[in-house]
Amino acid sequence: MTKQHFVFTLIENHTHLTLSCATEPLRIANMISGETLYSWSYASQNGETARASNDTISLVQHGFDTVPRCDRLFVIPGLDMDKHITPGLLACLRRAKRDGVRVAALCSGAWILAEAGFLSGMRAAIHWEYHDAFLERFPDVELVPSVFVADEKHMTASGGTATADLMLHLIEQDHGYDLSIAVSDMMVYVGAREGSAAQRISLQARSGMRNPHMAKAIRIMQDALEDPITPTQIADQIGISVRQLERLFGRYFNTSPKRYYTELRLDRARHLLLQTEMSISEVAIASGFQSVGHFSRLYRKAFDTSPSAQRGRMV
Structure with a gap:
């Protein structure tokens, strides 16, 4: 070697x-x-x-x-x-x-x-x-x-x-x-992350984060991973325009609210695949994806592996 x-x-x-x-x-x-x-x-x-x-x-x-x-x-x-x-x-x-x-x-x-x-x-x-x-x-x-x-x-x-x-x-x-x-x-280290996994950081610290609009937007997303809502609904709950919400996510995360929300849901799906015995269809639904095919395509794009292959790597 x-x-x-x-x-x-x-x-x-x-x-x-x-x-x-x-x-x-x-x-x-x-x-x-x-x-x-x-x-x-x-x-x-x-x-x-x-x-x-x-x-x-x-x-x-x-x-x-x-x-x-x-x-x-x-x-x-x-x-x-x-x-x-x-x-x-x-x-x-x-x-x-x-x-x-x-x-x-x-x-x-x-x-x-x-x-x-x-x-x-x-x-x-x-x-x-x-x-x-x-x-x-x-x-x-x-x-x-x-x-x-x-x-x-x-x-x-x-x-x-x-x-x-x-x-x-x-x-x-x-x-x-x-x-x-x-x-x-x-190392008793369960579920080692691939490089593409997002950093998990505290709400307060993220984005300088003492920005109350950002903190509230992310909290709303995290509370609605299984039944996702639209950026318009998120902006309405916060009391700002969709355009302002887009600007905030672009400034702090260099991404859009929709993409960030999708990444949160895919991250949840990965944890469920690694840590539970839920079926792939159950994981998809629990992460807010109604179509298993759509979920699988997004998952492969995000993590360079399919949900079934990810589950297989646990064996």
Whole structure:
């Protein structure tokens, strides 16, 4: 089996949860397989230690100027990542890219890759907290609300448990579905998400979200997943025009109310398929789709698999 070495560049004040979710699936994959499929090391600005936002201090093996050749290099920042973008860090990333290393970013790391000029014209994921600022700062990057993006030159994940989703995806890609499921089971991690799954975030936080119209619109949608209503009805309940509702969803989510509503219903359907014994037709109805055929077409388009295949992957 192919062995790979990953380097994690730990930015000061990085998110420790993201680091754990990145390395633990790799460790478990090694343990279950009985082989060293993955090895990894850490790099930081001073080449000695890196402090996480929870004050955990990690010992590192490399400075940014001494990162060795590796198969993948992951950037892991956290809060205030823009304050820690140093010339040494950017030089490290550009050198790795020039050497053919696959450079990726976790949590708020997409901001750093975009600052380095890596993401122009590409799709990228970043933690929801940075969506609005990122859209303003990097209009040439196609920011998506997904948990991760794995089908671009530079992978990006939105942080936290989305990092585990990405690592399970890589393990499946490298060593097969069975090993990825065994790792997920060992982590007691049920229903790992595909990259296209939307980030699940609190109503208050989403969209700067203290926008009362947006909060109410999403709450109305969530309360009517089984019997969906129209954007006109939603706008009427909120007391705004349909045009204003469209503008709000375009501004905060870069999508339409109808599409966002459909994504919520498809997300519900996926959870039902993964977590219940309901038939596909029952799942379709419970998610607001009266036609199983229509539901199946939308589901395949959203998740790149059919409802029946999704159910089969549970076995």
